[in-house]
Amino acid sequence: MKLAAALLAVLPALQGSAGSADGGERIFREGVSPRGTPLVATVGAxxxxxxxxxxCVNCHGPDGRGRREGGVRPAxxxxxxxxxxxxxxRRQRPAYDAARLRRAITMGLDAGGQPLDAAMPRYALSLADADDLLAYLARLDQRHEAGVAPDRLRIGVRGAALVAPTQEIYGRRxxxxxxxxxxxxxxxxxxxxDxxxxxSDSLVAxxxxDLPxxxxxxxxxxPGRSGFVITAAPATQQRALDELAASVPAPQVVRDCSEAAVSTTARTLLLTGRVAAACDLTRMAWPAGQSLRxxxxxxxxxxxxxxxxxQVLQLVAELxxxxxxxxxxAALVARLQTVREPSLPPLPPLHWSPTRHHGLDHVWVLRLDDREGRLQRAPGWMAVPEAK
Structure with a gap:
């Protein structure tokens, strides 16, 4: 019998009672119970x-095969x-079943009842959490990381013509x-x-x-848990209008096209790019002397x-x-959430965090030049303070 068929026949011996592999994945990767109860671990004394x-993933890796770290080779x-x-x-032990594997995780004893390496933590798990973790471990051989192959990392690109870096990353191109x-x-x-x-549609898809x-x-x-936007959020753009309104003569903030009939006393019309795209600016008549930002x-x-x-592709390669x-x-999302002020010319500094997935706190301001009939930068990049 081939190994794959043999594994499928005996995997229930590892899984034990019915558990949730999705819940077990959270325990394995994050050390967090899907039930919200605190989980604790003890190493040695x-x-x-x-x-x-x-x-678990820190030492055993996402495939469970272990990676040497600090002179210790996890099982x-x-x-x-x-x-x-x-x-x-070094060691002899019989094969594991569900009961023996649960004992190893919670008590630090191998399938033969011998103590595991002192570096192996002992996890205090409820029966339900242990069943979830065992359900996930029983399927490790069937899982693979999306977009990751032994010799390559696959990245989708939309809206640009990019050239892949020639330097391999841990043997992968x-x-x-x-x-x-x-x-x-x-x-x-x-x-x-993108x-x-x-x-926006790329973020939805x-x-x-769950694609970064x-x-x-x-x-x-x-933008979602795994979505990251380079430019400023819509709320930041609205705050920029308020900042401009405080610095220009007789302003009127145009928030939608229904406000196209502007006040004759307004001297400066202020719009976001979204509103400007929805309105036909060529048909917005305003008295002489008014300007548009x-x-x-x-x-x-x-x-x-x-x-x-x-620049983003170079940043991703470094991450x-x-x-x-x-x-x-998951590892890539975690890295993206630490990005702060990298060199991405010609943009201002970029900053993402776990709670901030729009990168810039600057916007680009244009002014309509009546004499030449075209929009021009005025002042160009503008810093927008954070909301109080």
Missing amino acids: GDAVPAALLP DISPAALLRPLRDE IELVSLSGPPARSDDLLLLI AGADG AAEE AIVFAADTTD VVLPAPPEATLRQAVAE LRQAGREVSR
């Missing part, structure tokens, strides 16, 4: 600490390894996949980069697949978006190097 500080806990007896110069629209399926992509003028996505601009207040998330030139996309060999979507 030390004090108990939150399990979130010592999640291979993939189903193929757990379901066969171990006999080598970056493979770029050109997209003409939002990805219909993303299970073969690690990341999506350099279009509005990447990526959220459905970096978009240049999006008219949305919430438009707040945009960034300069509208496609060449700028192309240049920024090239992947920092993430290490065991790269995943």
